[in-house]
Amino acid sequence: MRVWTIAAAVGALMAPPAQANETRVAPEGHIPPPAQVEALDWLVGQWHGSGIGEAAAYESWLPSSGGTMVGSFVQETPAGGIMFTEHMYIAEDAGSLVVRLKHFNPDLTGWEEKDEMVSFPLLAIEECAAYFSALTYRCDGADGLLVAVRVKGAGEAAEELVFRFTRIR
Numbered sequence: 001m002r003v004w005t006i007a008a009a010v011g012a013l014m015a016p017p018a019q020a021n022e023t024r025v026a027p028e029g030h031i032p033p034p035a036q037v038e039a040l041d042w043l044v045g046q047w048h049g050s051g052i053g054e055a056a057a058y059e060s061w062l063p064s065s066g067g068t069m070v071g072s073f074v075q076e077t078p079a080g081g082i083m084f085t086e087h088m089y090i091a092e093d094a095g096s097l098v099v100r101l102k103h104f105n106p107d108l109t110g111w112e113e114k115d116e117m118v119s120f121p122l123l124a125i126e127e128c129a130a131y132f133s134a135l136t137y138r139c140d141g142a143d144g145l146l147v148a149v150r151v152k153g154a155g156e157a158a159e160e161l162v163f164r165f166t167r168i169r
Helices: 002-009 037-043
Strands: 045-050 056-061 068-076 082-093 096-104 118-126 129-132 135-139 144-151 159-167
Touching (some): 037 068, 037 082, 037 135, 056 159, 096 129
Antiparallel strands (some): 045 056, 045 159, 056 068, 068 082, 082 096, 096 118, 118 129
């Protein structure tokens, strides 16, 4: 999966990741807990913050529709250009939730193959937090959002990338 190569692709730009240990990983045979997408209504809106290498990052989530929330993510370069983007779904699946996403280069060419995507099954959900395998969304203060993702390059140890956002709408 291409997402596991983000650390290698941006290693030269990335400051050492925060040692927050925000992500969790599903154990073998994990069965996702029951959940509905409306439990994540607190994510709806536009968020701005810092991402890889402390460069600007943006995340937006639309209200749920038909059991799915649609989101987008933009990671800028330190110079202000687009490093990459993501198109994301949080979808109801077999009575639980899953995050599915695809990555795109600045020219809109995809990282994943046409019919492939990266998936993160739900591990646990709380009032203002959702823990997916290797991906966390949680409230961070009154108008803050913390997103953490575990990434791993080929032959490299897994690292956590932590993004801190403030609600702008």
